[in-house]
Amino acid sequence: MKQKYTVEKVFENVEIAEGVYKLSIKGKFNVKPGQFYLLRAWDLEPLLSRPISIHDVDEEKITFLYQVVGQGTEILAKLKNGDEIKLTGPLGNGFDVDKIKGRVAVVTGGIGIAPMLYVVKQLKNCNVDFYAGFKNECYSVDNVDENVNNFQLSTENGSRGHKGYVTDLLNTAEYDMVLCCGPEIMMHKVIKMCEKTNTTVYVSMENRMACGVGACLVCTCKTKDGRKRTCKEGPVFLGEELVLND
Ligand SMILES: Cc1cc2nc3c(=O)[nH]c(=O)nc-3n(C[C@H](O)[C@H](O)[C@H](O)COP(=O)(O)OP(=O)(O)OC[C@H]3O[C@@H](n4cnc5c(N)ncnc54)[C@H](O)[C@@H]3O)c2cc1C
Numbered sequence: 241m242k243q244k245y246t247v248e249k250v251f252e253n254v255e256i257a258e259g260v261y262k263l264s265i266k267g268k269f270n271v272k273p274g275q276f277y278l279l280r281a282w283d284l285e286p287l288l289s290r291p292i293s294i295h296d297v298d299e300e301k302i303t304f305l306y307q308v309v310g311q312g313t314e315i316l317a318k319l320k321n322g323d324e325i326k327l328t329g330p331l332g333n334g335f336d337v338d339k340i341k342g343r344v345a346v347v348t349g350g351i352g353i354a355p356m357l358y359v360v361k362q363l364k365n366c367n368v369d370f371y372a373g374f375k376n377e378c379y380s381v382d383n384v385d386e387n388v389n390n391f392q393l394s395t396e397n398g399s400r401g402h403k404g405y406v407t408d409l410l411n412t413a414e415y416d417m418v419l420c421c422g423p424e425i426m427m428h429k430v431i432k433m434c435e436k437t438n439t440t441v442y443v444s445m446e447n448r449m450a451c452g453v454g455a456c457l458v459c460t461c462k463t464k465d466g467r468k469r470t471c472k473e474g475p476v477f478l479g480e481e482l483v484l485n486d
Protein backbone atom coordinates (compact mmCIF):
# COMPACT_ATOMS: atom_id res chain seq x y z
CA MET A 241 0.00 0.00 0.00
CA LYS A 242 1.57 3.22 -1.12
CA GLN A 243 1.68 6.00 1.42
CA LYS A 244 0.23 9.33 0.35
CA TYR A 245 0.05 12.86 1.65
CA THR A 246 -3.41 14.33 1.14
CA VAL A 247 -5.35 17.33 2.34
CA GLU A 248 -8.85 16.31 3.34
CA LYS A 249 -11.94 17.78 4.97
CA VAL A 250 -13.32 16.69 8.33
CA PHE A 251 -16.67 14.94 7.92
CA GLU A 252 -17.39 14.45 11.62
CA ASN A 253 -15.50 14.99 14.90
CA VAL A 254 -17.47 14.06 18.00
CA GLU A 255 -16.63 13.55 21.66
CA ILE A 256 -17.80 10.02 22.58
CA ALA A 257 -16.42 9.94 26.14
CA GLU A 258 -14.62 12.50 28.28
CA GLY A 259 -11.63 13.64 26.20
CA VAL A 260 -12.07 10.87 23.62
CA TYR A 261 -13.08 11.81 20.07
CA LYS A 262 -14.12 10.04 16.91
CA LEU A 263 -12.95 11.78 13.74
CA SER A 264 -14.17 10.75 10.28
CA ILE A 265 -12.94 11.81 6.87
CA LYS A 266 -14.74 10.97 3.64
CA GLY A 267 -12.95 9.18 0.83
CA LYS A 268 -11.63 5.82 -0.28
CA PHE A 269 -8.73 4.51 1.80
CA ASN A 270 -6.81 1.36 1.00
CA VAL A 271 -5.32 0.24 4.33
CA LYS A 272 -4.27 -2.75 6.41
CA PRO A 273 -5.64 -3.14 9.95
CA GLY A 274 -3.15 -1.94 12.55
CA GLN A 275 -1.63 0.73 10.31
CA PHE A 276 -1.69 4.39 11.22
CA TYR A 277 -1.71 7.87 9.71
CA LEU A 278 0.13 11.05 10.64
CA LEU A 279 -2.50 13.70 11.27
CA ARG A 280 -1.91 17.42 11.09
CA ALA A 281 -4.45 20.22 11.38
CA TRP A 282 -2.08 23.12 12.01
CA ASP A 283 0.69 24.98 10.18
CA LEU A 284 3.88 25.33 12.26
CA GLU A 285 3.14 24.50 15.89
CA PRO A 286 3.48 21.80 17.07
CA LEU A 287 6.29 20.93 14.70
CA LEU A 288 5.43 17.27 14.29
CA SER A 289 2.32 15.61 12.90
CA ARG A 290 0.68 13.12 15.27
CA PRO A 291 0.41 9.35 14.68
CA ILE A 292 -3.12 7.98 15.10
CA SER A 293 -4.25 4.42 14.32
CA ILE A 294 -6.94 3.48 11.86
CA HIS A 295 -10.06 2.84 13.91
CA ASP A 296 -12.33 1.92 11.01
CA VAL A 297 -12.60 2.11 7.25
CA ASP A 298 -15.62 1.56 5.05
CA GLU A 299 -16.58 2.26 1.45
CA GLU A 300 -16.90 5.98 2.03
CA LYS A 301 -14.78 7.07 4.98
CA ILE A 302 -11.94 6.48 7.40
CA THR A 303 -12.39 6.94 11.17
CA PHE A 304 -9.87 7.67 13.91
CA LEU A 305 -10.41 7.40 17.66
CA TYR A 306 -8.16 9.60 19.77
CA GLN A 307 -7.68 10.77 23.31
CA VAL A 308 -6.79 14.37 24.06
CA VAL A 309 -3.46 14.39 25.91
CA GLY A 310 -1.59 17.47 24.68
CA GLN A 311 -1.24 20.26 22.15
CA GLY A 312 -1.75 18.24 18.95
CA THR A 313 -4.78 16.27 20.06
CA GLU A 314 -6.26 19.45 21.61
CA ILE A 315 -6.17 21.05 18.16
CA LEU A 316 -7.72 17.95 16.61
CA ALA A 317 -10.53 18.06 19.18
CA LYS A 318 -11.50 21.58 18.07
CA LEU A 319 -11.95 20.60 14.41
CA LYS A 320 -15.40 21.20 12.95
CA ASN A 321 -17.08 19.56 9.96
CA GLY A 322 -15.50 20.89 6.76
CA ASP A 323 -12.21 21.98 8.39
CA GLU A 324 -8.99 21.03 6.64
CA ILE A 325 -6.84 18.14 7.88
CA LYS A 326 -3.64 16.71 6.38
CA LEU A 327 -3.06 12.97 6.32
CA THR A 328 0.12 11.03 5.61
CA GLY A 329 -0.26 7.29 5.30
CA PRO A 330 -1.12 4.55 5.63
CA LEU A 331 2.07 3.87 7.61
CA GLY A 332 3.56 0.88 9.43
CA ASN A 333 3.25 -2.84 8.91
CA GLY A 334 -0.18 -3.52 10.42
CA PHE A 335 -1.43 -6.98 11.36
CA ASP A 336 -1.02 -9.81 8.90
CA VAL A 337 -4.58 -11.09 9.31
CA ASP A 338 -3.96 -14.20 7.16
CA LYS A 339 -1.50 -15.44 9.79
CA ILE A 340 -3.97 -15.06 12.65
CA LYS A 341 -5.78 -18.34 13.22
CA GLY A 342 -7.51 -20.49 15.81
CA ARG A 343 -8.63 -19.28 19.23
CA VAL A 344 -7.66 -15.64 19.48
CA ALA A 345 -7.82 -13.23 22.43
CA VAL A 346 -7.77 -9.53 21.63
CA VAL A 347 -6.70 -7.53 24.68
CA THR A 348 -6.87 -3.76 24.90
CA GLY A 349 -6.20 -1.10 27.51
CA GLY A 350 -7.82 2.34 27.27
CA ILE A 351 -7.32 4.05 23.93
CA GLY A 352 -5.47 0.90 22.79
CA ILE A 353 -8.91 -0.22 21.66
CA ALA A 354 -8.58 2.25 18.75
CA PRO A 355 -6.87 -0.01 16.19
CA MET A 356 -8.18 -3.35 17.45
CA LEU A 357 -11.87 -3.19 16.53
CA TYR A 358 -10.95 -2.84 12.85
CA VAL A 359 -8.42 -5.68 13.20
CA VAL A 360 -11.17 -7.94 14.56
CA LYS A 361 -13.45 -7.03 11.66
CA GLN A 362 -10.83 -8.28 9.21
CA LEU A 363 -10.09 -11.62 10.93
CA LYS A 364 -11.25 -14.74 9.08
CA ASN A 365 -11.64 -18.30 10.41
CA CYS A 366 -10.87 -17.32 13.98
CA ASN A 367 -12.66 -17.80 17.23
CA VAL A 368 -12.27 -14.38 18.85
CA ASP A 369 -12.71 -13.30 22.47
CA PHE A 370 -12.28 -9.61 23.22
CA TYR A 371 -11.03 -8.22 26.53
CA ALA A 372 -11.23 -4.45 26.89
CA GLY A 373 -9.96 -2.66 29.97
CA PHE A 374 -10.49 0.98 30.97
CA LYS A 375 -9.64 3.20 33.90
CA ASN A 376 -13.23 4.23 34.52
CA GLU A 377 -15.31 5.36 31.51
CA CYS A 378 -15.74 2.77 28.71
CA TYR A 379 -16.06 3.72 25.04
CA SER A 380 -16.44 2.05 21.65
CA VAL A 381 -17.63 -1.14 23.33
CA ASP A 382 -21.28 -1.24 22.38
CA ASN A 383 -21.01 -2.21 18.71
CA VAL A 384 -18.32 -4.84 18.77
CA ASP A 385 -18.06 -6.87 15.58
CA GLU A 386 -20.13 -10.02 15.15
CA ASN A 387 -16.81 -11.89 14.80
CA VAL A 388 -16.44 -11.68 18.59
CA ASN A 389 -17.83 -14.62 20.61
CA ASN A 390 -17.18 -13.38 24.08
CA PHE A 391 -16.69 -9.77 25.09
CA GLN A 392 -15.37 -8.94 28.54
CA LEU A 393 -14.94 -5.53 30.12
CA SER A 394 -12.99 -4.30 33.08
CA THR A 395 -12.73 -0.93 34.78
CA GLU A 396 -10.34 0.01 37.55
CA ASN A 397 -13.15 1.73 39.51
CA GLY A 398 -15.66 -1.09 38.93
CA SER A 399 -18.18 1.16 37.13
CA ARG A 400 -18.62 -1.50 34.40
CA GLY A 401 -17.55 -5.11 34.13
CA HIS A 402 -14.84 -6.64 36.28
CA LYS A 403 -13.31 -4.30 38.89
CA GLY A 404 -9.57 -4.36 38.32
CA TYR A 405 -7.25 -4.96 35.40
CA VAL A 406 -8.25 -6.60 32.15
CA THR A 407 -5.34 -9.02 32.53
CA ASP A 408 -7.10 -10.46 35.62
CA LEU A 409 -9.69 -11.91 33.23
CA LEU A 410 -7.27 -13.41 30.75
CA ASN A 411 -6.02 -16.99 30.71
CA THR A 412 -3.57 -17.05 27.81
CA ALA A 413 -3.39 -20.88 27.97
CA GLU A 414 -6.86 -20.96 26.40
CA TYR A 415 -5.66 -19.30 23.20
CA ASP A 416 -3.52 -19.99 20.16
CA MET A 417 -2.84 -16.30 19.72
CA VAL A 418 -3.18 -13.05 21.62
CA LEU A 419 -3.31 -9.60 19.98
CA CYS A 420 -2.72 -6.69 22.31
CA CYS A 421 -2.65 -2.89 22.30
CA GLY A 422 -2.58 -0.64 25.33
CA PRO A 423 -0.21 0.98 27.80
CA GLU A 424 3.31 -0.42 27.53
CA ILE A 425 3.21 -1.84 31.06
CA MET A 426 0.09 -3.84 30.20
CA MET A 427 1.54 -5.12 26.92
CA HIS A 428 4.69 -6.26 28.73
CA LYS A 429 2.55 -8.11 31.26
CA VAL A 430 0.59 -9.84 28.48
CA ILE A 431 3.84 -10.81 26.69
CA LYS A 432 5.13 -12.40 29.91
CA MET A 433 1.84 -14.26 30.47
CA CYS A 434 2.02 -15.59 26.91
CA GLU A 435 5.63 -16.61 27.35
CA LYS A 436 4.62 -18.84 30.28
CA THR A 437 1.85 -20.57 28.32
CA ASN A 438 3.70 -20.71 25.01
CA THR A 439 1.06 -18.58 23.31
CA THR A 440 1.93 -16.48 20.26
CA VAL A 441 1.36 -12.80 20.98
CA TYR A 442 1.41 -9.76 18.71
CA VAL A 443 1.54 -6.30 20.27
CA SER A 444 0.93 -2.94 18.64
CA MET A 445 3.49 -0.51 20.07
CA GLU A 446 2.77 3.20 20.45
CA ASN A 447 6.29 4.57 20.97
CA ARG A 448 6.68 8.33 20.65
CA MET A 449 7.45 9.28 17.08
CA ALA A 450 8.97 12.18 15.19
CA CYS A 451 9.22 11.72 11.40
CA GLY A 452 6.86 8.71 11.35
CA VAL A 453 8.38 7.42 8.11
CA GLY A 454 11.56 5.63 9.18
CA ALA A 455 14.12 8.42 8.87
CA CYS A 456 14.89 9.73 12.38
CA LEU A 457 15.14 6.59 14.59
CA VAL A 458 13.29 8.30 17.46
CA CYS A 459 10.73 5.50 17.70
CA THR A 460 12.96 2.43 17.87
CA CYS A 461 12.37 -0.44 20.26
CA LYS A 462 14.84 -3.06 21.39
CA THR A 463 14.41 -6.47 19.75
CA LYS A 464 16.44 -9.69 19.78
CA ASP A 465 17.51 -8.68 16.29
CA GLY A 466 18.71 -5.16 17.20
CA ARG A 467 16.72 -1.95 17.40
CA LYS A 468 13.69 -1.70 15.10
CA ARG A 469 11.64 1.30 14.06
CA THR A 470 8.09 1.28 15.39
CA CYS A 471 6.92 3.40 12.47
CA LYS A 472 8.43 1.21 9.76
CA GLU A 473 9.07 -2.38 10.97
CA GLY A 474 6.20 -1.92 13.48
CA PRO A 475 3.98 -0.85 15.10
CA VAL A 476 3.01 -4.54 15.24
CA PHE A 477 5.70 -6.82 16.70
CA LEU A 478 5.79 -10.43 17.72
CA GLY A 479 6.02 -10.37 21.52
CA GLU A 480 8.88 -12.87 21.66
CA GLU A 481 10.89 -10.61 19.36
CA LEU A 482 10.95 -7.73 21.87
CA VAL A 483 13.52 -7.24 24.61
CA LEU A 484 11.63 -5.96 27.65
CA ASN A 485 13.43 -3.70 30.08
CA ASP A 486 11.43 -4.59 33.16
C1 LIG B 1 1.64 4.05 15.90
C2 LIG B 1 0.86 4.90 16.89
C3 LIG B 1 -0.51 4.85 16.88
C4 LIG B 1 -1.25 5.63 17.78
N1 LIG B 1 -2.60 5.56 17.73
C5 LIG B 1 -3.32 6.32 18.57
C6 LIG B 1 -4.75 6.31 18.50
O1 LIG B 1 -5.36 5.61 17.67
N2 LIG B 1 -5.43 7.11 19.35
C7 LIG B 1 -4.77 7.91 20.27
O2 LIG B 1 -5.45 8.62 21.03
N3 LIG B 1 -3.45 7.94 20.36
C8 LIG B 1 -2.70 7.18 19.52
N4 LIG B 1 -1.34 7.24 19.60
C9 LIG B 1 -0.71 8.15 20.58
C10 LIG B 1 -0.75 9.56 19.99
O3 LIG B 1 0.07 9.62 18.84
C11 LIG B 1 -0.27 10.58 21.03
O4 LIG B 1 -1.16 10.58 22.12
C12 LIG B 1 -0.24 11.97 20.42
O5 LIG B 1 0.80 12.04 19.46
C13 LIG B 1 -0.02 13.02 21.50
O6 LIG B 1 0.10 14.26 20.86
P1 LIG B 1 -0.24 15.62 21.65
O7 LIG B 1 0.38 16.73 20.89
O8 LIG B 1 -1.69 15.71 21.92
O9 LIG B 1 0.47 15.41 23.03
P2 LIG B 1 1.96 15.79 23.43
O10 LIG B 1 1.97 17.21 23.87
O11 LIG B 1 2.90 15.35 22.35
O12 LIG B 1 2.11 14.83 24.66
C14 LIG B 1 1.24 14.94 25.79
C15 LIG B 1 1.46 13.79 26.73
O13 LIG B 1 1.19 12.54 26.08
C16 LIG B 1 2.34 11.71 26.14
N5 LIG B 1 2.47 11.01 24.85
C17 LIG B 1 2.65 11.56 23.63
N6 LIG B 1 2.77 10.61 22.68
C18 LIG B 1 2.67 9.43 23.32
C19 LIG B 1 2.73 8.08 22.92
N7 LIG B 1 2.96 7.73 21.66
N8 LIG B 1 2.58 7.13 23.88
C20 LIG B 1 2.39 7.47 25.16
N9 LIG B 1 2.33 8.72 25.59
C21 LIG B 1 2.47 9.69 24.70
C22 LIG B 1 3.51 12.64 26.38
O14 LIG B 1 4.57 12.00 27.04
C23 LIG B 1 2.90 13.71 27.23
O15 LIG B 1 2.84 13.33 28.56
C24 LIG B 1 -0.59 6.47 18.71
C25 LIG B 1 0.82 6.52 18.72
C26 LIG B 1 1.53 5.74 17.84
C27 LIG B 1 3.01 5.81 17.83
Ligand code: FES
Nearest residue numbers: 450452454456457
Ligand atom coordinates in the same frame (compact mmCIF):
# COMPACT_ATOMS: atom_id res chain seq x y z
S1 FES C 1 9.53 8.19 13.92
FE1 FES C 1 11.31 8.60 12.74
S2 FES C 1 12.09 6.61 12.40
FE2 FES C 1 10.20 6.23 13.38
